[in-house]
């Protein structure tokens with residue numbers, strides 16, 4: 001995972017001087033990035049909600065890239081939010097699909113910095129003007145990141161700035177954007193989520209040996225499951241072979257929730273996993289479990305020191 005999704009909200013990117021440069025740089029310098037240009041995808045404003053939601057589901061980091069228009073986002077980007085952040089997707093009792101994803105606003109502003117001040121002609125700070133978007137992210141359970149914006153980005157020949165000047169500022173903006181995105185991708189939270197995803201994809205297959213899993217387990221791991229408590233790699237392998245004897249391969253582990261907590265080098269993950277599987281004795285299982293993982297970072301590799309699986313009661 002750790003996929004980066006950039007939604008370009010410029011209504012006509014071909015006529016852009018700055019957003020065009022920023023998007024190109026991001027595309028060339030960020031690994032595993034998808035840029036969706038709303039102006040070419042939806043010139044008629046008819047958003048393909050399913051396609052947009054699918055792109056969001058696959059992303060860890062969501063960036064909205066846009067020019068600041070009338071103290072807000074361009075109409076096409078607003079329409080995108082209106083349609084895509086729907087009930088039971090982004091909000092509502094089942095609307096947790098965006099929960100935990102990073103949300104970064106990256107945008108270009110025509111007016112100078114000093115105008116966005118109580119004594120300036122724009123009166124309000126950029127942060128104040130962004131509050132509806134900040135609250136939108138909060139309601140969707142997303143991690144609202146400190147916005148990234150650059151002033152003085154308007155080029156009107158003979159009136160404001162030079163093309164070279166705004167393009168140079170756009171390059172500076174894109175360098176900051178690339179480092180902000182890379183820092184998010186490398187965050188502990190996203191690294192744990194990446195491990196969780198790969199881990200359960202492997203568990204779906206139930207390979208012959210537990211070697212893949214052992215690579216991420218500390219030598220003296222404590223493994224606590226409904227089947228009992230197991231210690232170290234040998235203990236894990238015993239448990240693994242027992243489980244392989246019960247469940248048929250090609251089962252399904254659905255990661256319903258992941259929460260990551262970090263405190264002075266101690267990393268904890270709390271997961272909710274649904275297991276859908278067939279057993280060799282002919283049963284069909286649909287089981288919900290809570291998992292608690294303790295992890296440490298050893299030479300930039302995440303290692304699990306304690307692994308607890310508890311079936312959800314009721």
Ligand SMILES: Cc1cc2nc3c(=O)[nH]c(=O)nc-3n(C[C@H](O)[C@H](O)[C@H](O)COP(=O)(O)O)c2cc1C
Nearest residue numbers: 016017018019067068069070071108109110111154
């Ligand atoms: C319709 C429209 C509304 C704009 N509203 C604002 C605004 O509210 N505040 C501001 O500082 N600049 C405003 N601008 C200037 C744009 O922010 C600026 O042209 C844009 O960021 C440049 O991006 P581009 O080179 O990618 O087109 C506006 C421009 C347009 C065309």
